[in-house]
Amino acid sequence: MNKTNMTIFEDLESEVRSYCRAFPTVFTKAKGWKMWDEEGNEYIDFFSGAGALNYGHNDDKMKQALVGYIMEDGVTHSLDMATKPKAEFLTAFQEIILKxxxxxxxxxxxxxxxxxxxxxxxxxxxxATGRTDIISFTNGFHGMTIGSLAVTGNAFKRKGAGIPLTNVVTMPYDNFVNEGLDSLDYLEQFLTEGGSGVDIPAAVILETVQGEGGLNAARTEWLQRLDRICKTHDILMIIDDVQAGVGRTGTFFSFEEAGIKPDIVCLSKSIGGYGTPFALTLFKPELDLWEPGEHNGTFRGNNHAFVTATVALDYWKDTTFEQSIKAKSGTVHAFLTKLVDTYSEIQGHVKGRGLMIGIESQVEGLASKVAQEAFTRGLIMETAGANDEVFKLFPALTIDEGALEKGLTILEDSVRAVLGVKEAVTN
Known part of the structure; x- marks a missing residue:
């Protein structure tokens, strides 16, 4: 087989490409929690499509259902017409997840x-509210189109808009200033004081665990208080569960442990199950004020994604899968905690929740060096945070214990290599 010339990407693809720079090889195959390149090198995937592959690559049951649907000439594109796969997904989502x-x-x-x-x-x-402003939070990331970018905190991403990003007020996320200050005191003061200059907004939007922002996890009591503040001031709460949802933090929705019920929930990435493009916006029935076609899109209603998403929901028919995620989360958290304690040179601490977890290092550039070293050793992982100060672990939720342990060993070897430590000492 002829090898792909890497200069093709340099010569023909835009400079905007990013992940192919971090992982400079040509991938040809993926299964479960593994990927292979065209030279036959095997990699353990602790990246999972930035959270779009919570069930791993090419899940057998999803693949079988999708291939069967295609071979039967099932409808691929139908905008928002009624199709059997859509009906089956809606029914399964209602019965397995919502009810x-x-x-x-x-x-x-x-x-x-x-x-x-x-x-x-x-x-x-x-x-729904007739108001224009939205309150977002520091280090939040919500997307790259203009409205989503306006509620995103990252200065580099915001600069790319090329125009002023307006009608948004940014407030400090939990522990943004320091652990001794409840940032909601600040928010509440702005909402109640007539001289604050902040109008009552239409909504607040937040991630319960900030993925791209550095794995900052909001405390349960902080989320519950924010929920009360929203109710007091008739503000809608939008939870962006695009990356933190679909089991990534241990429960299907990331907000479940806090016991809150947001007015609007955003889902994408792993809701399609197979890596197929798919997104949902969930909202309380009284907010369903749309006129037909008032918000649309040519590729809404992806039937291939309906097929795989419905099969993916089988994982949630009982508590077994959720319990397995929590067990693996405990393993990873304990390992990372010991890693930080053992290698004080990291100057780090563990961040995140569930299998959305990593280490923030105070050493400039260390997280990126660890991720680069890990790749050379057969582990795919990325960094997060405003300055790429966090190396984060996003293994498939379905990964087996042996592969998880192997990946963690590679991670420790990578940390030791970057720090110049010769012997592993966490065992």
């Missing part, structure tokens, strides 16, 4: 990406 959690949401299919569902949520919140 057991006592959540009453209408389901909307916007365009098939995370930023599409956020745009729909922002538009609906403004339509």
């Amino acid at each position: 057991p959690r006592k959540l009453d949401y209408k389901v909307m299919f916007p365009g098939p990406t995370g930023t599409n569902t956020v745009e729909a949520a922002l538009k609906l919140a403004r339509k």
Whole structure:
């Protein structure tokens, strides 16, 4: 087999490409929690498509259902026409996910990406309340289109808009200033004081665990208080669960442990199950104020994604899968905690929740060096945070214990290599 010339990407693809720079090889195959390149090198995947592959690559049951549907000439593209796969997904989502959690949401299919569902949520919140402003939080990331970018904190990403990003007020996320200050005191003061200059917004939007922002996890009590503040001031709460949802933090929705019921929920990435483009916007029935076609998109209602997403919901028919995620999360958290304690040179601490977890290092550039070293050793992982100060672990939720342990060993070897430590000492 002829090898692919890497200069093709340099010569023909835009400079905007990023992940192919971090992982400079040509991938040809993927299965479960592994990937292979065209030279036959095997990699353990602790990246999982930035959270789009929570069930791993090419799940057998999803693949079988999708291939069967295609071979039967099932409808591929239908905008929002009624199709059998759509009916089956809606029914399964209602019975397996919403009803057991006592959540009453209408389901909307916007365009098939995370930023599409956020745009729909922002538009609906403004339509429902008649207000224009949105409150977002420091280090939040919600997408790359203009509305989503306006509620995103990253200065580099915001600069790319090329225009002023307006109608948004940014407030400090939990522990943004320091652990001794409850940032919601600050928010509440702005909302109640007539001289603050901050109008009551249409909504607040937040991630319960900030993925791109550095794995900052909001405390349960902080989320619960924010929920009370929103109710007091008649502000809609939008939870962006695009990356933190679908089991990534240990429960299907990342907000479940806090016991809150957001007004609007944004889902994408792993909701399609197979890596197929798919997004949902969920909202309380009283917010379903759309006129037919008022918000649409050519690729809403991806039937291939309906097929795989429905099969993926089988994982959630009982508590077994959720319990397995929590067990693996405990293993990873304990390992990372010991890593930080053992190698004080990291100057780090563990961040995140569930299998959305990593280490923040105070040593400039260390996280990126660890991720680069890990790749050379057969482990795919990325960094997060405003300055790429966090190396983060996003293994498939379905990964087996042996592969998980192997990946963690590679991670420790990579840390030792970067620090110049010869012997492993965490065992």
